[in-house]
Amino acid sequence: MRKIDWHADLNQLADELPKLHKNLFFNQEADQFYTRIRKLKDRVDHMNIYTIVMEIAQIVAAIGDAHTVVALPRHNRLPFECYWFQEGIYITLTTPEFEDLLFHKVVNVDGNPIEDVIKRLSRIVSYENQSFLKSQIPDHLICADMLFGLNIISKIETVRITVENQYHEQRDVILPVVKYDEWKPDALYEKAMAYEELPRYRKNKGKYFWSEFDREKKVLYINYNKCQDMPTLTVRDFSTQLTNDIESNADIQKLVIDLRNNGGGNSELFKDFMKWLSIYSRLNRRDKLFVIVGRDTFSSALLNTYYLKRNTHALFLGEPTGGMPNHYGEVKYLSLSSSGLYIRYSTKYYELDDDKRLPSFMPDVEFPVRFKDYIQNVDPCFAWITEED
Missing domain, CATH: 2.30.42.10 (PDZ domain)
Structure with missing residues (x-):
């Protein structure tokens, strides 16, 4: 050397x-x-x-x-x-x-x-x-x-x-x-791991984004793990697919956007879907639209979080974010x-919040990540959403 x-x-x-x-x-x-x-x-x-x-x-x-x-x-x-x-x-x-x-x-x-x-x-x-x-x-x-x-x-x-x-x-x-x-x-x-027993947020680790419709719970779950296009699918095409699926499926009663594992990338990529969602009155309601955040929600994912906070009626669940609202x-x-x-x-x-000292974006409903939930393959956030009337 x-x-x-x-x-x-x-x-x-x-x-x-x-x-x-x-x-x-x-x-x-x-x-x-x-x-x-x-x-x-x-x-x-x-x-x-x-x-x-x-x-x-x-x-x-x-x-x-x-x-x-x-x-x-x-x-x-x-x-x-x-x-x-x-x-x-x-x-x-x-x-x-x-x-x-x-x-x-x-x-x-x-x-x-x-x-x-x-x-x-x-x-x-x-x-x-x-x-x-x-x-x-x-x-x-x-x-x-x-x-x-x-x-x-x-x-x-x-x-x-x-x-x-x-x-x-x-x-x-x-x-x-x-x-x-x-x-x-x-x-x-x-x-x-027994894949089928895993909660949704721990599945498909190799994908930057994916979705799944739970027919029994009538919930469309969107996992957005990275603000970046995949080699085989762009965020724009994924967003178009989502809007078509939602508009054509009246059985979707709740929508979940999971950002808890998203460390960032390009915040603009998901903007078209979020804009559309902000004017889609059927699901843009506090009892219909849910966003999950956590310690790994950072950078561009935090920008997406604040966009949803300001432009939709979503209810936020999870942990305080790793990203600080007002940050470099x-x-x-x-x-x-x-x-x-x-x-x-x-x-x-970036100045996203009026409170200059706020250390994290704080969810409306907090759920600490507990080992006992992990070992039992329980996602307390998704469980709360699907059990709440």
Whole structure:
């Protein structure tokens, strides 16, 4: 590997990011930013690459803009996926070799209580509210590169974790680290889960958007997971299909738009359907139209949420959103010349709510994501909608 000139990269970060970002110092004094860079330059010659990258990530995260973040390299990971439920962080997917760990709570990583691990990981997460932090922590927790760079683990080849079962019995497990490009979650997911028993929001993970009509409940469910066209279907064509289906099917008594897993993209793509819906009086009613949001509702998906809030009579359910209503966005990238690290930064400010301090879009009816619902394949939001008269 060629030697990286970290001093040059840090000088570039200090010089260029304040000029490129829409308003870099909206949340902290400029001196704080420059002082942290100067202190890192004093130490950088005696640090390993993992720790250096984590230090840069902490400097950028301290800006307080969820759209401005270091695109962290990810090479080594733990052989499982996890989720932060109301009851704690649980393993939701793993390899056959470790299937006895499935649905266990993670309580310790290499001797560090999970609360301390979360605290350290939170320093490298660019977040504006607790919902988005909850969204991001699981993906960081499984990254061995980050754990090593933050001195949470002492070596990168294997990781010792402590898990707890439903009877509150704990045990230690030594897990091998695997490469990200060797991790095949789709195949594992299909084998581990009884697909037909899954709630709708956990199905069709490979699709950006899809819909399904529940004839028994007379509900049309629309899952909009990503504000982006698919290779085989555009959002425009999908929207046309939806309007035709709704207009031709009088049995549709309720309409659900699920944005809880939508991290953004292009907010304009779904606009035609939302405009049509705003004037479709048969379903544009508070007892007919429902929108589900959550911790992963972010960026363009949040813009879509506010459009529906302002232009329809929808009732909103779920969790507070990961996206902050008044926020910076419309991202571009800065590449640090020597290391090649990418810094994503905001170029525009969005003001969606009159309350400048509102941390999240707050749903009308809140439903925390509970492990006991997950394990029983229950979607409390959809259940509430279909049971409500």
